[in-house]
Amino acid sequence: MTSNERILASLQGKPVDHIPFCPFLAYVWEHFPQAIQDEGQLAFHHRIGADPLWRGAPCPVKAIPPADMECRTTEGGGRTESEIRTPAGTLHLAWARSETGNTSFLVEHPLKTESDYKVQLWIETNTTLVLDLAPVNDHFAGEGREGFSLGMLIPRGKSAFQSLVEHHVGTEELAYALADFPETVEALWKTMVEKNTEAARLSVQSPYTHFITWEDSSTQNYSPTQYDTFIGSEITGWCNLLSNHGRHYIQHACGHLAALVGRMKAQGVHSVESISPPPTGNITIRDARKVIGSSMGIIGGIEPTRFLQLSETQLKPYVESVIREAAGGPFILANSDSCPPGVTIEKFEQVAGVARQTGR
16 A cells, blocks of 8 residues: 555545554754755655655645734744734734744733734734645645645634633633633634634635644643533534535644543544644543444554653553554554654654554
């Protein structure tokens, strides 16, 4: 089987020549030798004997910000600050650089007051969405010519509420805002949901058959009830829309999912991607399979810290146990979510070898 055939059959729960191993290379990729980076990720998959699963392939929809919105950015001292000026008001946000983690993270969210929510509502209302297939075509002409591509469903990259949690407000401050001025928060949330739905309608005109978002589902950030109200309701809409067009939604969920995987199944999610056992997650692969049964797929299973800390001697039986736990439904072996820097290329090769020896 080709990688494309193997991954698609695995997503459908059909027989395969062997279980696909589709590594998630976020964070570790930049720590590989420069010569390997220069060759590209497709060549790396060939080298280790893995199957390329292109998570978050280019979104077929472009978000065009309002013409009378101005963004100014300054950098210095390991800090990046942005000012967003609009006719409705000005927003301020900032990131700090982590050299150890090779990433930047928000240290000042833009929405702090009720007035800020109204500024963001103006931005959302006046943002235009257009179909743009050029990046998609470039992807399939390049590394995406092999393997299987999960297209990014919406330009925002995640549900409206998750975007508020991560990018606009923060978990704690969003809880306060929902108590202090719920109507303003919900007006913004509903408008963001409408924009996401509009984008999803455009995305089904692309060649992708399966879509993903960087949803980062986890009850570490909200309660199961909030998930049902603000996130599950939106995702159910995406699943219904995609199903009506013969497409599928795969949910990136890399946190605490014990209370959520059953909800995802009920919403119509095709597969859960980056599911991780403890300590990163809070549900074993075996228990997840018991909850979702044979109809919903699992992509992941290799817990990040185990991938880093286990010796090569210990890694093989661990991976074999993950495969056994996932049995009984669609399954793709992967290291769950991002990969810690320090995981060696030899470990990737070893996992790929275990997968090739495991038929189904």
